[in-house]
Amino acid sequence: MNNFADRLLEAVERKRSHVVLGLDPDFDLMPPDVQALAPDGVSAGTEAVAECFRAFLSDLLGALSDVVVAVKPQLAYFEALGSTGYRLYEEMVAEARSLGYLVIADAKRGDIGSTAEAYARAHLDLVGADAVTVNPWFGTDGLEPFLRRARDEGKGLFVLVKTSNPSSAEIQDLVTVSGDLVHERVADLVLRWSDGTYGASGYSSVGAVVGGTHPGQAQMLRGLLPGIPLLVPGYGAQGATAEDIGGVFDARGTGAVVNSSRAILYAYRTSGGHWLAAARAEAELMRAALWAVGSRGR
């Protein structure tokens, strides 16, 4: 099975989970026993902080592979440690893949065609992520290097259609002369871009990012985007609940995966207990809540 959408939906069924774990390593939020690996804190330099990140993320990856279908390393948090952090990103992608996770590189790249080709090579070919998030602002020619790899090489992409942040309306919700919102026109483009990328599951390897913090819009986009897998950020720390998000699943209870980053990674800060057990408990709760909502249609 080589099609990315097929691999993603197979993992959802096998693990009975829609949970994507965002890897957003933040030294200040890490448990004291991990921070202790860099006693001088961030002033100790990027190598020491990267060692903390490595220990923290490796333990999490080892503990959650039966609960989490995919991990989503957020490039920004790795780049914030410079080339040391970038190397850690490469290592964590390899480690996650060896543990059976799908890897969605949260790079949100977007550029003209020749440059987009270099980004696709960087994250899908060289680092070896299964999929990457992309920004649609440049239009079709900026997406083509990613689309080609979705059509021909079993890779996937998730296009930023409607993001989860408060200011997302400023551009994404502008009303066009035809009455559609700009992000609805991007949804139309996503359907066009999905041509030639559908798997046996009936889903495309061209997905869409649809913020869970706008429940009505997310449900509406589910309707506009049949056959497009949705990646839904905003669960947990950003405020969305399983009820808010229920509308993103199709009638079979699939077709979407939901990301949580800080609410799982740093669960110990609200729940207490050992940080790894707290993270696992939070991931299991999220899995169960989403599975219950998704199963209504089954």
Added chain:
Amino acid sequence: MNNFADRLLEAVERKRSHVVLGLDPDFDLMPPDVQALAPDGVSAGTEAVAECFRAFLSDLLGALSDVVVAVKPQLAYFEALGSTGYRLYEEMVAEARSLGYLVIADAKRGDIGSTAEAYARAHLDLVGADAVTVNPWFGTDGLEPFLRRARDEGKGLFVLVKTSNPSSAEIQDLVTVSGDLVHERVADLVLRWSDGTYGASGYSSVGAVVGGTHPGQAQMLRGLLPGIPLLVPGYGAQGATAEDIGGVFDARGTGAVVNSSRAILYAYRTSGGHWLAAARAEAELMRAALWAVGSRGR
């Protein structure tokens, strides 16, 4: 002088040049004597290719500091060599700054606020670029970490208002219900974002990327964006000429810088001669052509 716009326009006057050199290292296009440093080509691995890039870019930086006001490393071409390439990016930024170039990190990043903070830290604080290109799709909260550094720390940003690629019309030129195009609404946002970032030059440290391949639109945006420095890609290899681009300068012949990447870097491929002399000749020609066009208003 700490304001980024002031530093940029001062460099334009001092060097009598609007030329930005894009650093897009591509092994296949490099001259044979540079490629010879990696006799097995790209199959030799990222370290060997990075050595070629380092030699090539260092020689260029050393030869062009009186002709070129700023360099614009294109992150994609460095990421295409993984963490090795990312380290080279860090080194090249440091080397360029030590030679008196301003550095515009062509990262085109964009994300929700907390993540954008990590990207701003990565490229402006840690790597130490003077400015960074950013994607506006997320709206205000995704720009705020960059804006704060423009207001308080002498840094700059260039917002992708209208890009140079053929498909840029698909989203950027959608007509809104008010009759404006989407990219014109982004131009309005840029003016709002520029609040508190103006220097003694009368220009803001919040700039805009306006593709030179759409001459009418570029001139129109010059009018819509008084006081906003424009970064104009598309010159040379992408087809724009100095005449096409003339409209981006203000009445004093300033307020815009123009990027060329491949047409300078790989000038030897069309002009012949030693590659470094060919690059310098091409940069000098570009400087003279733009200065002549810009000076019409002086």
